[in-house]
Amino acid sequence: MDEDERARLAEFVGSRTPALMRVAYLLTGDRNAAEDLFQSALARTIPKWGTIRHADPEGYLRVVMYREQISWWRRLRRWREIPLKPADEPVGGDPSGGSDVRLAMRAALRHLPPTQRAVVVLRYYEDLPEARVAELLGCSVGTVRSRTHRAVQRLRDLLPDVDRLEVRR
Amino acid sequence: MTEHFENLIRSTLTDLAEEAPIVHDQLSRAERRVRNRRRATVTVGAASTLAAILIATPIALAATGSDEPPPAVPSPAGPAVVPSPAVPTPSAPTAVPSPGGADANPSSPPGPPGVPGQPTVKPSPSSPPGDPGNPANPGNPGNPGAPGAPAVVPSPSGAPGVPGRPKS
Numbered sequence: 001m002d003e004d005e006r007a008r009l010a011e012f013v014g015s016r017t018p019a020l021m022r023v024a025y026l027l028t029g030d031r032n033a034a035e036d037l038f039q040s041a042l043a044r045t046i047p048k049w050g051t052i053r054h055a056d057p058e059g060y061l062r063v064v065m066y067r068e069q070i071s072w073w074r075r076l077r078r079w080r081e082i083p084l085k086p087a088d089e090p091v092g093g094d095p096s097g098g099s100d101v102r103l104a105m106r107a108a109l110r111h112l113p114p115t116q117r118a119v120v121v122l123r124y125y126e127d128l129p130e131a132r133v134a135e136l137l138g139c140s141v142g143t144v145r146s147r148t149h150r151a152v153q154r155l156r157d158l159l160p161d162v163d164r165l166e167v168r169r
Numbered sequence: 170m171t172e173h174f175e176n177l178i179r180s181t182l183t184d185l186a187e188e189a190p191i192v193h194d195q196l197s198r199a200e201r202r203v204r205n206r207r208r209a210t211v212t213v214g215a216a217s218t219l220a221a222i223l224i225a226t227p228i229a230l231a232a233t234g235s236d237e238p239p240p241a242v243p244s245p246a247g248p249a250v251v252p253s254p255a256v257p258t259p260s261a262p263t264a265v266p267s268p269g270g271a272d273a274n275p276s277s278p279p280g281p282p283g284v285p286g287q288p289t290v291k292p293s294p295s296s297p298p299g300d301p302g303n304p305a306n307p308g309n310p311g312n313p314g315a316p317g318a319p320a321v322v323p324s325p326s327g328a329p330g331v332p333g334r335p336k337s
Contacts, residue, residue, distance in 0.1 A: 025189035
């Protein structure tokens with residue numbers, strides 16, 4: 001890679017790192033794991049930079065991140081129980097307005113497995129349609145639907161008092 | 170109800186994304202990781218090749234050696250082939266014409282082994298002389314030693330060969 005190509009790559013990384021790190025953080029739920037995931041995806045993208053720089057390098061990097069996060073090898077290598085922080089413990093009613101519900105939802109999101117968490121991020125944060133999600137993750141639309149349904153159902157199970165909390169708010 | 174729950178998921182994810190860590194100098198770290206990965210790939214490839222060679226070489230040598238016949242194993246019955254002198258059989262005696270026209274009895278002791286018999290008939294003095302030929306030239310009694318072209322083949326019956334008739 002010559003200097004010109006490397007300068008373009010550095011510019012791309014510098015400009016898109018914040019947005020990509022946000023996605024990585026949502027996918028992993030952990031700061032260190034998010035940084036590791038982003039670096040790993042970037043390391044896989046750099047050798048391909050000569051062929052993807054004219055196409056959609058950010059899309060390529062995102063796909064690498066999504067698939068890296070749900071890959072079986074990465075789960076085997078990086079599997080660990082994400083410790084619950086004190087702020088992630090189930091919370092009771094909070095009269096401050098909504099923060100209790102969001103904290104409970106944040107804690108529930110950490111309990112989702114990587115595949116369901118990736119689907120939730122793509123569907124509700126990236127606002128991508130099911131077909132696009134299926135294309136990015138390399139699975140069928142039916143798989144995306146089933147994973148989404150299971151993820152939402154699990155969140156409901158983890159937040160049985162969400163209706164009560166909403167009412168109290 | 171579902172719409173409200175999905176909105177709650179969206180708002181929570183948006184809030185959570187704002188807490189993403191701010192990192193710098195990710196490119197140099199990623200490049201270092203690329204070099205390490207490439208080095209690991211080369212190392213693993215070399216180690217795999219070496220392991221394959223170490224495993225395949227003895228197998229290949231064993232497969233090559235199995236084509237040859239197995240080494241001789243002495244059997245309890247003794248050596249299979251014992252060199253012995255040729256024993257003449259009565260079926261093929263060597264007829265040697267005797268001066269007296271001895272009979273070729275098959276029961277007579279054969280000649281020494283290993284000596285091929287002379288199929289040609291040797292003229293003997295006792296044999297009848299050749300045709301005197303032309304009386305005008307009595308000095309040329311004919312060649313008594315030249316047998317006929319078809320040599321007499323000794324037969325098992327032992328009949329002695331008949332000396333060839335000298336040519337006139």
